[in-house]
Amino acid sequence: MKIDINDLLQVQDEEKVINYKRLFFLLLQNWYWLVGLTFLGAAGGYLFGQFTPQTYKIDSSIIVPEDKNALNLGSLFENDMPGLGKVTINNEIELLKSYTLNHRVVDNLNWRTAWYEDDFLIWKGLYSKEPFLVQETDTGVNAEGVYLRLTPKENNQYRIEADGTGLVNNEEVDISFSETLTLGEPFQNEFFNFTLHPKEGAEKLEDREFRFVFQNINKQTFNYLKQIQVVQTDKQGEVIRLSLEGAEPLRNIHYLNELIRVYLDLKLELQTQTQKRSLEFIDKQLSGISDSLNVAGTTFTEFRSRNQIIDLSAQGTLVMEQLSEIERQKSQQQIQLEYFRNLLTYLEKDENINQISTPSVVGIQDPSLNALVLRLGELYSRREVLSFSAYENNPTLVLLNKEIAQVNEQLRENLLNLIDNAQISIRSLDARQTRINSDLNNLPGQEQQMINIQRKYQLTSEIYTFLLQKRAEIEIALAAAVVDIQIIDPARMERIVPTGRGNLILLIFGAFLGLALPVIVILLADQLNSKIHLQEDVERLTKLTIIGNVLHSRNKSELVVIDHPTAPISESYRTIRTNLQYKFSEPGQKVIGIHSISPGEGKTFNSTNLASILAMNEKKTLLIGADMRKPRLHQLFNLNNNNGLSNYLVGQSNTNDITQPSLIDNLWVIPSGPIPPNPAELLERPRMQELMDWAKKEFDYIIFDNAPVSMVTDGLITCRYTDLNLFILRYGVSNKDQLKFINEITGKGVMPNAALVINDIKLDGYGYSYSYKYAYGKGYYAEK
Structure with missing residues (x-):
């Protein structure tokens, strides 16, 4: 059968369609990963909620009239100042988010230090509740950006230590030390120069863990630029909303209000x-x-x-x-x-x-x-x-x-x-x-x-x-x-909105991530895996008929249909034998070519067992070993390979000399014979046609066991004499790209009347053909 080029294009289009049934069984095959990682994700989400500080959103809003005089100077200069101070909402939003304006805000607030307290695996901010006062000297230098860990002790003493990288005169330096000092006593080294003074209640802080950091004004500005949201509430309106989200709402309230104050002062100054x-x-x-x-x-x-x-x-x-x-x-x-x-x-x-x-x-x-x-x-x-x-x-x-x-x-x-x-x-x-x-x-x-x-x-x-x-x-x-x-609305405590996700939401989100991760990995691995694992892998890549599916054999025997006639694999070959009558549409068709794209796909195994099952049906069958490069057929039947197909093609033997009966009734074998230097040229000789004319008169079925077609042209030569060409694809071994090669040679008519046989299908999972597992996995057939 010649495949139309339009069918091939249709196959390529179908490759782009998502096969949800295939995806379902692919994921079901890895269910234990999905369940395990979903549970771990849910547990991680719950723990994340427990050990993440609660965050709050603070906002403030202003009205900025657009395309109006932003500055009112009375009637003295109205005629002298046409269009003075016209503003647009987008420009004002950019001004509020500008580095220069926010730098002024940080400078005005003068948040030189930030304090935190250890609260069971998280550090809780202590804005406006600092346990100590930090006094800096006018001439001393204090490294910025490195956290100083502080533990109060008895008798107004405290332990201070640091281990990290900080900025000294805008240069990064490694800092590491640990000392014990007394409150009110100056602390000096090459990185710091300050004095800690106690506040009211400092005597109740023993053995609690604190840390503080000298903040860099430029980094503070950049941090707030990343956090602040300035948006126009309505594209048709003139209202701008400013918002900040963080774990210290009071700090953000002060920042937003100072930002608006500095913004108004700047507008007045400019105008x-x-x-x-x-x-x-x-x-x-x-x-x-x-x-x-x-x-x-x-x-x-x-x-x-x-x-x-x-x-x-x-x-x-x-x-x-x-x-x-x-x-x-x-x-x-x-x-x-x-x-x-x-x-x-x-x-x-x-x-x-x-x-x-x-x-x-x-x-x-x-x-x-x-x-x-x-x-x-x-x-x-x-x-x-x-x-x-x-x-x-x-x-x-x-x-x-x-x-x-x-x-x-x-x-x-x-x-x-x-x-x-x-x-x-x-x-x-x-x-x-x-x-x-x-x-x-x-x-x-x-x-x-x-x-x-x-x-x-x-x-x-x-x-x-x-x-x-x-x-x-x-x-x-x-x-x-x-x-x-x-x-x-200025920023105020009454407008605080908690934004930390609830434990239930975090648990669901964690479970979703835990489920999504293995799904993505499985699907990605499937996309990267070029082997055939599912029946849909074949069906969506080619229009060729799958004439049969050969199940995996747990026996070591090569002639499974003879040695284990009741095994499920033997039934696979009976199904193929039945399907052959639908492929031989015209009288006199009896020649079958068995092909594979690469070695190791079970070409000889399937040739032998298909020939055996035909012979068991009282059909006189001839099996020809056409692979004259790496012959193996004679070994399966324990025959002499000194005289075979190669001898006949060079004129050294006749048909009676090379045709050998096997131990199976109705099955004769022509082995490949000694390995010649030119197998393809021998197959091209007229004696090959003479052999086929003789065989068609003497036998009901003729089967060619060919060499791999992607490596040599031998199989493409023998297909001239065949009525049906069967390509063997092996589950988990054959490559999906091989189907493109098969489509190409069948679509161009090089290999006519082609069909597929899928070999070595395993029924121990949700693999290639789940329907076959159902059919053969219920114990109707038992291997012996």
Whole structure:
């Protein structure tokens, strides 16, 4: 029978389908591993629950309005600050999880040491219940990260010991020592320098076991970054929930509350820095103008007193007012020009724009300039916040830098135009001042001096008043500044939720792991095992018919059907004999080829017993030893191998010379004969066809015992003369890949009308064919 290529593809697809029946019997075969490890897993889960400290979850929640002004400065600067402080929930979550912010929290809390007490195989944390006070010296060094074991003794003495690795000046060192000291007595060695002081009740601590560790602030920060959970409770909402889980709930409560406090302070600091810079700028200007105003006022008063001048003439008053207005305008233009130049310098140096005051502080009311400066300041603030948690290649940060560059370029072009305009205005004012000064020269000398002094005084006073007004406005705005972030629920003891798994859950989980481990190992071993162990291994890998299953023989006899006719294995061959009539679909078909892929699969054993069972059915049977490379057939029947198939094929003998009767009625044997140098070439000779023509006339069945087909081509030659080709596969020995080879040669028509015989099936477990165990294992057949 030729196997269609589509059938082979279907077989490959079926390989991917899980056979649950096969898996069931595979696991049932190893039931003792499943039961034992499930019990051990359940016991381990129970013990884990008993010796694992109870953990608790603490949470806190805040509202962070999205896309709104996060800082409320009142109405003074609302028009000057479009879009200031816009936030997004994702950015705020990253800020709360940033290393920089959490490092500040750990630094503020100053948890220099952590204490634990031995509580029967576990170390219980003693946060806020430390048995002793640890006093460090300003100059001493204490190794961080290594646990110091401490046992209080009588008379305020204690034993302290360490054995581990710690950090000294950020370098790892091995530490090992054991000493006995007195409380209040300094402890010093090359690794530590501290003093333990007793707390109230310390005399009741004798023989209890404690340990403490000097903590590294960087490692503390990293530990909390691993533990803290910051999530948005609802994708459409503005609520952020922060949570921590651990064995010391009070410690986590303090941490969460401090984190929120530091977060709010940072937000306020980031969002008011522009106003603080403006305040610093005004204070610096006021410091210089105050002295100038005092000097100008004193000079003006002394001049009037000395020259007894009370008022100016009408012409002098007009000239002074004109000059004062020009100088006031000129002064404003010069201040603005200086501001423009300073701002341009910042842009060219690519410095943070938040370090310069807003344009409105110096009286610049240009809407375009104000909008660009505030927009750039906002972008720098957003980048500063984002930089707490994002790397340089972060897509959001990259886009933000591009936007900063664009706004920077727009602002630079605007400033160049404003500088040109300011310089033109100053030159125009200079020209007007020159013309008015000619009128001033026509006035009396004292009046000219009076005008100059009074003009300088009034100008300084106006600038001073203007700056004081701006300063008051900014101080009021800063005093009213609030961060538009609300704390919904601070972390507190009432919100503690136990999270330690219950003993029942741990027991079930442990049992599940105990069961899963052997299941995984068994299934993995099965996948890695390429041998045939189950009938489904064959059925899912080939479409060839399994014509029979040969059970394992417990007898040493090779001719089991003769020596043990009532044994189950003999019934296996009777089943094969019956099934042959279904494979011989046409009259005259009588030649059977017995093949194997590799040696040791029972090819000769099955050839001999199949031929014997046919002969026992009164069928004249001829068994031909076609394996002329490693012949063994003659040994089973105790025949002479000096004259056999090889002699006939080379023309040395005839059919009567090589055909030998066996001790079994109706069974004749042609042994392989002496081993020739060229067995395949001999099988190709015309005499082989002559032998088959003679045998078909004389015998009812002809059986070829062939050499393994994967090693030599002998079997592929003899299959030209066969009507049925049986491949022998041995349970636990044959490889699954052999079926692919069989599929290939049968699918291409090289080996026509092929079928399978599974050999050596054991019935002592849930192995290859559980149905056969049921059929043959009930004692209907008994081996003798």
